[in-house]
Amino acid sequence: MTKRNSIALLYFTLLQLSSLTAQNIFVAPDGSDNNPGTISQPLISISAAITKAKIGDTIFVRGGTFNYNTTISIAKSGTANFRYCIFAYKKERPVLDFSSQVVGSSNRGIRLSNASYWHIKGLDIKGAGDNGMEISGGSYNIIEFCSFYENRDSGLQLSNGASNNQVINCDSYNNSDPTEGNADGFAPKLTVGSGNYFYGCRAWQNSDDGWDGYLRGANNITTILENCWSFKNGFRKDGTQTAGNGNGFKMGGGDNSNSDRLMHHVTAKRCLAFDNKAKGFDQNNNDGSMTILNCTGFRNLTADYRITRELNSGQTLIVKNSISYLGLVELGSFPLQEKNSWLAPFNISANDFVSLDASQATRTRKEDGTLPDITFMHLVSGSQFVDAGVDVGLPFKGLAPDIGAFEYEGPSSINAKDFILSDIILYQNFPNPFNPETKISFALSRELDIKLEVFDLLGRSVKILTSGKYQSGTYTFVFNAEWASSGIYFYRLTTAQNSLTKRFVLLQ
Ligand SMILES: [Ca+2]
Ligand SMILES: [Ca+2]
Ligand SMILES: [Ca+2]
Ligand SMILES: [Ca+2]
Known part of the structure; x- marks a missing residue:
């Protein structure tokens, strides 16, 4: 056995040992604190599970409503490698309802007191007599995909x-x-x-x-x-x-x-x-x-x-x-400001946005807890703010950063109904990456004057594939880059009102 293999085996054995010793503790609304805390015989109180938990353990909380009237206090700490975890079980959603607590500063729902390296995920915490959750003095905790509502602070x-x-x-x-x-x-x-x-x-x-x-x-x-x-x-x-x-x-x-x-x-x-x-x-x-x-x-x-x-x-x-x-x-008079919508040459209007429907913001999160897809305050194709920003070190799409909170992504990531606002669709090229030829297609919903152009990473035009008046329909052009060097390129479809940009990669 090579030295590398034996080290790998040692790591594997250590991982097995730690996963053997770390235990799962289950809590369910129909459980009992006289139970051992297994999946078939769960506890009912998260506090009892916390008392029982050893470093590296995971407390799984089943879905349903828990009516608690005392604060869940957490006062011990994990480590960077062995966190304590409190997770909603699978896709279930536990609701910790503290609304029977009276209003008062000691009546928090969950309180971490100098407790570090906890990961708490997937809980609703409502109705507490003070904060839904307080992290008092702790560090390196992760609070994820939790909701706090109707708390009394x-x-x-x-x-x-x-x-x-x-x-x-x-x-x-x-x-x-x-x-x-x-x-x-x-x-x-x-x-x-x-x-x-x-x-x-x-x-x-x-x-x-x-x-x-x-x-x-x-x-x-x-x-x-x-x-x-x-x-x-x-x-x-x-x-x-x-x-x-x-x-x-x-x-x-x-x-x-x-x-x-x-x-x-x-x-x-x-x-x-x-x-x-x-x-x-x-x-x-x-x-x-x-x-x-x-x-x-x-x-x-x-x-x-x-x-x-x-x-x-x-x-x-x-x-x-x-x-x-x-x-x-x-x-x-003192800000260092650049490329904001209120500065010249911009002239903002409702036409810059796909939607001003604020009700989208409270849509349900995705299953993994990430924010819902919305079009509210997203830029329309061809907005003056697309690719109009300065590089501030954030990831961006297209030729340059956009202005505002939502980077324009192109029509593939937007709901079909949003196409109504746009006359053009620009498809991803195929194949991609490519060498030396690839096909680029676009569709027009009506007769339009268009230009299809390829740019390099620095925004320099390297080829105009076509330009002129086209009837409604779908068109495909071949881009041959035999003469070019490997790297990232962009292609852009422009009309009088709109422009769409996509990225592609040449691998010579
Ligand atoms: Ca308070
Ligand atoms: Ca305040
Ligand atoms: Ca205030
Ligand atoms: Ca951009």
Whole structure:
């Protein structure tokens, strides 16, 4: 046996050992804490399963409603290699209903207290007397595909130095405290620590804010938000306004109008804020750096973006590739901004978007927990914002980054009915990759003047395959690249109103 093989075998044996020792503990609404916690004889309380769990164990929670009135407390930690896991079983959806709790700051649903390396996935947490979940002081936890709603304070709060946690594909909505002035969807605020990351999350109709980064007892904090949507905060379910603040993303702040000049450094990438009662992206006297890349603000009542107070020295406000539509932009004189929809030469209108139907945003998530497909605020083919942005280090499609939260993907990823808005379809070439020949097809719904052109990676035209007037129908052209070098190329179909671009690869 080679040394490499024997090392591989050793690893395999260790993996087997760890999977033999790690156990699965089952919890079900019809279980009993006198049971051993197997799939056929499950426990009924998650708390009992947590007490029973050893490092590396997974607690599987079966679907159905659990009526709990005491906080599920988690106070032990896993490690980077051996997390504690609490997972919904398969595709079942457990609902942890805490609505019999009275309102009070000790009545959280789940509380991680200096607990790290937990992975909690697939739970609904509703009705708690305070936060649905609080991560108090823990690090490196992953909270995934959970929903927090109708809790009597913020849905998910991070506090007491909680740092480097990842909140992935979670929803937080209809949370409301008795004053309506405190309950946010996601609250990395007050005593929160650094390095927390939100991805693919949605917050809506919370009585106070969607996200809140207000500080008290913490400073120089960093938070990253990516692909997150925040909307209709400051509104109740029935559409009436709450007494709360109603911001989409409140990026900081501190007591006495932040007279201590506390800094919450917030990066928001591809985030969407719309129809909030107050501001979409709100400084709230934050004195830290704020970096807003490829975000979209739409119809927020006070402003889509309001960041007007000078920052602490050395801090920067960067706003690039972002959209505001039917809302105000108030950015003071100090931002480093580029390629935003409110800057020349752009002139935004409803015609830039496939849909302005905001109701799409609350569609059900996909089975894996990712955000639903929507066309709301997506760019139409041929919009002035397609390929009009500057490279900010985010992945993009086509020749260049687009402007706004949603990169134009081409018709293949959009519902068939959306084609009604477009006269042209550009198909993926075949074969791809190719050498040296490939076929490119397009379809026209009516007679149009078109041009089909190939570009290199730097956007230089390398060949015009055809141009001129074509009747409705489908057309195919052969592109021969015998003379070209291997690499990524693009082909683009252009009409007076539209242009579609696809990528292809030549492998010589
Ligand atoms: Ca509270
Ligand atoms: Ca408030
Ligand atoms: Ca708030
Ligand atoms: Ca693009």
